[in-house]
Amino acid sequence: MILKYWVAAALGMAIGAAMAADIRCNPAGSQMEMNACAADDLRKADAELNATWQALLRKEANDKVFIAKLRTAQKAWLAFRDAELAAYFACEDENERMCWGSMYPMSYNSRKTDLTRERTRTLKDMLENGRVP
Numbered sequence: 001m002i003l004k005y006w007v008a009a010a011l012g013m014a015i016g017a018a019m020a021a022d023i024r025c026n027p028a029g030s031q032m033e034m035n036a037c038a039a040d041d042l043r044k045a046d047a048e049l050n051a052t053w054q055a056l057l058r059k060e061a062n063d064k065v066f067i068a069k070l071r072t073a074q075k076a077w078l079a080f081r082d083a084e085l086a087a088y089f090a091c092e093d094e095n096e097r098m099c100w101g102s103m104y105p106m107s108y109n110s111r112k113t114d115l116t117r118e119r120t121r122t123l124k125d126m127l128e129n130g131r132v133p
Contacts, residue, residue: 031102038109045116052123059127066131081115 025040026033053074060066088111091099100107 031106035102035105035109038106038113042109042113042116045113045120049116049120049123052120052127056123056127077119081112081119084115085112 023032023036025037027037056070057067060070085108089096089100089104089108093099096108097104
C-alpha cells in the first residue's frame with residue numbers, strides 16, 4: 001500500500017513538473033502564465049543585482065575593510081529582504097497559498113523583484129558615484 005502511494009505521489013510530482021516546465025510568461029494569460037512572468041522578472045533583477053555586486057567587488061578589491069563591511073551589509077540586506085517579505089505576506093497557515101491563493105507566486109516574486117531592484121540601485125550608486133557623497 002505504501003509503495004502504491006509513493007508511486008502515485010512520484011508520478012503526480014513528475015507530471016506537475018513537466019506541466020510547469022511548459023508554462024511561459026504571458027502577461028494577459030492565465031494566473032500560471034502571469035506567475036511565470038513574475039518569476040522571469042525576478043530572475044532578471046537577481047542577475048542584474050549579482051552583476052552589479054561583482055562589478056563593485058572588482059572595483060573596490062584593494063579596499064579590504066570596505067569589502068568586509070559591504071559583505072556584512074549585504075548579509076544584513078538579505079535578512080531584511082526575507083523578513084520584509086515574511087511580514088508583507090504574513091499568514092497563520094504555513095502554506096501561504098491558503099491565505100493568498102494562486103496569486104501568491106506572482107505577488108511574492110513581484111515584491112521580491114522590487115526589493116532587489118532597490119538594492120541594485122544602491123549598489124550601482126556606490127559603483128558609479130563612489131561611496132562618499
